[in-house]
Amino acid sequence: MAKTVYRWIPASIFLTAFLVQSCLPPSGGIVRRDGRQNLDDHTVRVLIAESKSPITIFSKSRVKIRGIKSGKVLLDTDGRSITLNPEKILTPLIVESWNSPIEVDKKAYRGSMEIHNVLGKISVINVLSMGDYLKSVIPGEIPANWNAEALKAQAIASRTYAYHHILGNKNRKLYDLDATTSFQVYKGMVSEKPFTNDAVESTSGEVLMYNGGPILAFFHSTCGGRTADNGDLWEGKNHPYLKSVPCPYCESSPHYRWSTDLTLDKIRESLQRHNQFTGRIRSIAFKSHEGRVTDVIVRHTQGVTTMKGNQFRLLFPTDSLKSTFFVSKKGGRGLHFEGRGWGHGVGLCQWGARGMAEKGFNYKKILQYYYRNGRIERPTGNDI
Numbered sequence: 001m002a003k004t005v006y007r008w009i010p011a012s013i014f015l016t017a018f019l020v021q022s023c024l025p026p027s028g029g030i031v032r033r034d035g036r037q038n039l040d041d042h043t044v045r046v047l048i049a050e051s052k053s054p055i056t057i058f059s060k061s062r063v064k065i066r067g068i069k070s071g072k073v074l075l076d077t078d079g080r081s082i083t084l085n086p087e088k089i090l091t092p093l094i095v096e097s098w099n100s101p102i103e104v105d106k107k108a109y110r111g112s113m114e115i116h117n118v119l120g121k122i123s124v125i126n127v128l129s130m131g132d133y134l135k136s137v138i139p140g141e142i143p144a145n146w147n148a149e150a151l152k153a154q155a156i157a158s159r160t161y162a163y164h165h166i167l168g169n170k171n172r173k174l175y176d177l178d179a180t181t182s183f184q185v186y187k188g189m190v191s192e193k194p195f196t197n198d199a200v201e202s203t204s205g206e207v208l209m210y211n212g213g214p215i216l217a218f219f220h221s222t223c224g225g226r227t228a229d230n231g232d233l234w235e236g237k238n239h240p241y242l243k244s245v246p247c248p249y250c251e252s253s254p255h256y257r258w259s260t261d262l263t264l265d266k267i268r269e270s271l272q273r274h275n276q277f278t279g280r281i282r283s284i285a286f287k288s289h290e291g292r293v294t295d296v297i298v299r300h301t302q303g304v305t306t307m308k309g310n311q312f313r314l315l316f317p318t319d320s321l322k323s324t325f326f327v328s329k330k331g332g333r334g335l336h337f338e339g340r341g342w343g344h345g346v347g348l349c350q351w352g353a354r355g356m357a358e359k360g361f362n363y364k365k366i367l368q369y370y371y372r373n374g375r376i377e378r379p380t381g382n383d384i
Contacts, residue, residue, distance in 0.1 A: 224341025
């Protein structure tokens, strides 16, 4: 395979990489003949890589690289591997291909790529349609062999979650979402599966709306019998569509019940690793609401440290303290925890959605159960 090392150095100064983002065109998609835009054709911008090392791009067909601001074509080639070095990228670039996906470090993606230099790192942003984005996200977030109604419910939750963040990107940041669990898991074409593709296509354009906009459609693996009220986990707005509801549908989850032990030394180390400096721990108190820990008070030789229950949970590996739905008691040199569920517990319970689907509920009933006050609508790009 022929290899091209991309060494073009523009005359513009490094600062351009930061200033040009305000000049980028607004996100858009395919507009129908009636002028109304299907949401799944709308553009989404996903950060897929950040690196101080060179990035390799390849496509089997024609590849064109041009400056975003100038529009000048800098490279136009076929079937070659192109290496992009951070120190050579002084102004934002766009990489486009025809009739073939673009591979970034041997991972294939739909759409085009934007390349930015931010503080000496290459940032690679995949620009693609919402529908194509979701085809990778859904099997990354939920098993692709689950009941079709559960997959459809996840497709709408993920579409809604993404649009909530796109519309919240008022400052025109370089990207709308990243590809990690900080937003939604996105791995490109390697994740796509026929059943989840069907779920995306059969619910095309459907989102959960409240008060004229897409809701913040949180979801999680297993609630353990009752979902959480978002106001009990996070400070800020207490959304009326993210209220706690009983969930008798997720008992088949392998995470429905769990237990773990944490020594006081381990707890102290975890607190200090996350900049919660403490002395020797004297006591730990947990405040709960509807079975979920909302607040944690740690008394130690240097004072008192308080935090939200979910913040405490995230101090530890995800397979250790799996949720805030737990009780604790003294055990050995620390605490023994008995808990239920996995994840923050807010919004859609994925194992609950599976259970509801297996009992004959369709995707609309599933979503209406977990997102009270949210309405399933099919707005267009003109409406939101």
